[in-house]
Amino acid sequence: MPNKLLLIFAIILLFTLTLVIVSSTTDQSNMIPGKNHVMFNLTEPFYVKDLIKWNPQISVVSFSKENKTIGFVNLYNGVGDDFIIENNQEYEIILSKNIYLVLPPGTQYINLEV
């Protein structure tokens, strides 16, 4: 009986892990209205203001750093810190509609959240 339980547990765990990994690393996926969490694979860093210029459907881009949120809002020609988008940093992008992000050539992103 304990072996049977252990087997069921292992199967569920394997299934769930597969699901999580597949769903959280959807490369270059369509981004949905609302909150999206992405990481970029950049050849050259760029300013968030440029990202919004290329993608005017973006409402807000933000990231967390040392228990603070640094953000840039697509309002009044841009409100907030015009920070640099970098590799290995998770960003929250809030969109007003479905888009595929327009990025500089060679730049890729990973949509981390379903």
Add this chain to the structure above:
Amino acid sequence: MTKTFFISLIFLIIFISFLIPGVSAAHYIIGFVNNANDGTSANGHSIVLWNPSKGINDNKTDIIGETGNSGTDNLYMIDCELLNNSCKIGDTLNLKVHNNGDYHVSNNVSVTITGAGYDIAPNITLGSLFNITMVSVDDDITSPPNEIDLFTATNRTVTCSAIINDSEGVGIKNATARFFDNISSSFSQGDNGNLHYSNNSCYINSSYGINESLILCNFQVAYYANSTYWNCTMSITDNNNATKNGSSHSFINPLLSIQVNDTLDFGSFNGVGVSPEVVLNVTNYGNVKINLSLYGYGMYIDDGNAMNCSSAKNISIMYEKYNLTTTNPGNLNLGSFESKYINLTSNSVVNNFNLGFRTDNNFNIAIKSTYWRIYLPSGISGSCSGNIVFGASQLAGI
């Protein structure tokens, strides 16, 4: 079996939650703060956001303008998800500019959290501080203005007044004032009848006008307060604890006033001769150093007599004499009488007396003695009486 399965499932969910990468989340509240009506810039002031249902202790702040999160003049930007009780769709949050030391604050505004990427709060206008206008200080005789005439040997009410224009309607909480000699004293000095007066509870008429208050600060100013320019500085505090000062000047006029307590009674004596010395004390009840003017008459001014007598003959003015500095007790012959005393005259003469004014808050020791004798010539009999007129003068004496 079922129980074991669910326990395993819960364990699994906890395990999975550790596998999912840490997710940042933000929901910005953005708003515009207009400069104050008095011209004070909103930039650099601090704005606070809180959820009233959770209490103001759970709050987030931002600096308005370029040095804050927004990086833009007059704008602020606060992530409400950083509240300890993170904001959720439908929450109503409050915002206000709070006091960062200059007492410019604002009224609260509210914003409701939506599902959009951010929310824009209603515009806020930075509050203005109240203005102190029409500060004046005077006695109840307002013409000529800014001149104060003290009363002899008592106090005079001096009123320092101002009108407060409180356009934000914050309300005035407290008003104090200091009235002080602008040359020899200062705002912070302790009280002293010559130099400094305090009123820590001025009258506030909050219904004086629309958003206007009348402030009245009374001082009971003593007769010996220095004759010079005086400053009244009012310190007004509103209900936000903002404090402003306003001041005005006025001149306390010289008060020349003396009191001579006693009648001059040479007593009774027989025959020709010089009377014993009689002492008369003169007290300064003014606020300036004085000399003494003196003249005398028997029955009528300028009648040439010191005393009018019931006999046919009167005592001539030249026979009544004084010394304003030195006593000469005992019997005197006529020669000493002539040399040690000065003739009283029918016309007023100003004599050096140098009697200072009161400088002690508890006692008036501005008192000096004068010494008098009279010569009784032959032919005088019966009773005699006369008048000596004492006057205080700032003129140079002889």
